[in-house]
Amino acid sequence: MRERRFRHGLVIGKFYPLHAGHSHLIREALRASDRVTVQVLAASVESIPLATRADWIREEHPTAHVVAAIDDAPVDFDSADAWDAHTAVIAGLLDRPVDAVFTSDAYGAELAGRLGVQWVQVDPGRERNPVSGTAIRADPAAHWHELSPAVRASLAARIVVLGAESTGSTTLAEALAEAYRTAWVPEYGRELSLTREGGMEAPWRSDEFDLIVDRQIALEDAALRRVPVPLLVCDTDVLATALWHERYVDATDAPAMTERLLARARTHRPDLYLLTGDEIPFVQDGTRDGEHIRHDMQQRFRDELAAQPAPWAEVRGDVAARVAASLPLIDAAIARRLSFAAPLEGRPHDEQLALQAAAAGAVAGRG
Numbered sequence: 529m530r531e532r533r534f535r536h537g538l539v540i541g542k543f544y545p546l547h548a549g550h551s552h553l554i555r556e557a558l559r560a561s562d563r564v565t566v567q568v569l570a571a572s573v574e575s576i577p578l579a580t581r582a583d584w585i586r587e588e589h590p591t592a593h594v595v596a597a598i599d600d601a602p603v604d605f606d607s608a609d610a611w612d613a614h615t616a617v618i619a620g621l622l623d624r625p626v627d628a629v630f631t632s633d634a635y636g637a638e639l640a641g642r643l644g645v646q647w648v649q650v651d652p653g654r655e656r657n658p659v660s661g662t663a664i665r666a667d668p669a670a671h672w673h674e675l676s677p678a679v680r681a682s683l684a685a686r687i688v689v690l691g692a693e694s695t696g697s698t699t700l701a702e703a704l705a706e707a708y709r710t711a712w713v714p715e716y717g718r719e720l721s722l723t724r725e726g727g728m729e730a731p732w733r734s735d736e737f738d739l740i741v742d743r744q745i746a747l748e749d750a751a752l753r754r755v756p757v758p759l760l761v762c763d764t765d766v767l768a769t770a771l772w773h774e775r776y777v778d779a780t781d782a783p784a785m786t787e788r789l790l791a792r793a794r795t796h797r798p799d800l801y802l803l804t805g806d807e808i809p810f811v812q813d814g815t816r817d818g819e820h821i822r823h824d825m826q827q828r829f830r831d832e833l834a835a836q837p838a839p840w841a842e843v844r845g846d847v848a849a850r851v852a853a854s855l856p857l858i859d860a861a862i863a864r865r866l867s868f869a870a871p872l873e874g875r876p877h878d879e880q881l882a883l884q885a886a887a888a889g890a891v892a893g894r895g
Contacts, residue, residue, distance in 0.1 A: 534628040534646070537561030539592075540618060540639075543568055544576055544871055545683065546584045547664055548674045549632065549657035554589050556650045557630040567621050568596035569614075571872035572887045580682060587678040595621045600887040602880035603873035605635055615642045665868040669758055677753035684758045685865040686748065687858055690768040691804035692825035694811050696847070700804055701763040703851050704858070711751045712761035716743045717769060732776040734785045741766050741792065758862055766793035767801075767836070771828055775821075790832070797838045800861040802854055803829055805844035 537557040543550055557564045566585050570578045582596040597620075601613035618639070629640040630648045640647035651657055664671045668683060675683070689701040698715065705712035717740045721728055724736065744765065752760050770789035777785065806826040833840040841857055843850040872880055 532560055532562050534561040535563065536624060536626045537564045537628045537630055537648075538567065538618075538622070538626040538643075538645075539564060539630050540567040540569055542570055542574070542661065542871060543581045543585060544570070544574055544661050544868070545664060545679050546581065546588065546676060547659050547661065547671070547679075548676075549651070549654060549659045551588060551676065552657050553630055553632055553650050554585070554592060557628075557648075558589070558591060560630075560648065561628065563593065564591075565593045565595060565622065565626065567618060568594065569599040569617065570596070571600055571883070572598050573600075573869055573875075573883055574871055575867075575869035576682075584676065584678045584682070588676045593623075595623075597621055598887070600872065600884045602877060602884060604877065604880075605638070611638065611642065615639070619643065661871075662874075665871075668866045669862075672756070672758060680755060680758075681749065681752035683866060684752050684755050684760055685799040685858070685862045686752065686760045686762060687800040687802060687861060688762045688765040688768075688798040689802045689804060690764050691829060692806050692822045694808075694822065695804040695806050695826065696808060696850070697804045698763050699847055700802065700843070700850050700854070701761050703847055704802075704854060705761045707851055707855065708757055708759050708761070708858070710757045710759045710761065711755050712763065713744070713747045713751050715764040716740055716747060717764065717772065731778075732773075734773065734777055734779065734782065737769055737773040737777070737785070737789060740769050741789065744769065745796065758866055759858065762798065765798060766796050767832060768829075769793075771825070771832060774828075775825065794836070797836070799838070799865055800857055801833055801838055801840035802857070803833060803840060803842040804850065805842055807844050 537560060539554050539557050541550055554564065554566060566589065568578060568582045568585065570581060578596045578598060582594050585592065585594045597617055599614060599617045602610050604610040626643065626645055628646045628648050629636050629643060630650055632649065632651050632654060636647045636649060654660070659671060659674045664674065672680065689697045691697045701712050720736065720740060724730065748760065748762055766789060770786050770793055773789055774786040806822055830842070839861065843853045872883065
């Protein structure tokens with residue numbers, strides 16, 4: 529086993545977002561150091577939360593010690609005042625002295641000198657990992673392969689296809705996944721209806737809908753980490769499950785349970801809902817029993833979708849027409865999901881100073 533050269537190594541960055549070049553840098557620090565601290569330094573004007581970035585690193589590099597802070601000092605490598613402000617934040621986050629700073633860019637020499645430690649430059653010129661946060665923010669889809677599963681799960685758009693019985697939601701979900709060459713998550717409730725004790729004939733219980741929600745979200749979370757493009761298609765979700773609970777459970781506490789599921793849906797909004805139209809003929813597949821209330825259920829879906837903030841649209845016609853109507857809506861949802869606020873260093877210096885002052889004022893006001 530190679531002897532480690534340092535007791536405590538330091539890696540700093542915005543990780544906006546975390547990519548393969550960052551991970552290479554962290555791994556090199558881990559190979560060379562007994563302990564590595566990774567500092568996530570975000571600006572308050574950036575659009576990925578600080579805690580999310582820290583969680584990415586903890587998942588991808590579980591042996592690193594990860595700390596995070598907002599650093600709104602202007603980015604000016606020629607300014608001693610700016611260096612003093614940044615160094616104060618960095619030093620204040622350390623729980624013990626470091627003896628090495630690991631960076632790819634040349635600013636590492638100045639930072640190491642200010643901390644009185646050794647500078648280790650990793651992959652100078654980014655020849656081994658020719659990727660940057662700037663390039664990824666400009667075109668995340670083109671650099672999707674540079675992102676870890678945790679980052680993909682955070683950045684991918686999630687769209688949900690839903691509708692009353694026999695309105696073609698599963699067919700549309702499959703068709704959309706094929707159109708985008710991505711993954712789709714089937715409806716777990718349909719699987720459970722075939723395997724539960726008593727099958728479709730036995731009365732449904734509220735706790736079964738809790739199970740459906742838990743399993744559906746787990747399937748989504750797993751699929752989001754594997755999507756080959758920034759999109760996951762889901763056949764149903766928590767909102768739909770709440771309405772099916774309302775439809776199938778006849779118990780004293782059923783209204784309260786439905787409201788609890790709807791409340792849970794409010795914390796798990798997709799980027800887009802697509803409601804499949806009920807104008808097509810009802811087809812009995814052996815599991816359906818709601819032809820007589822299909823139009824009423826469809827209106828119930830419309831009412832709930834209209835009452836919540838996520839974008840939604842009802843798509844009608846044959847499969848090709850529904851796909852054609854869905855594509856621009858999905859493209860817009862992906863674009864919204866993959867939009868990033870400009871990082872602090874990408875803004876004019878005067879704007880950086882103004883943002884720093886505003887952030888400091890907000891902190892003082894909270895105090």
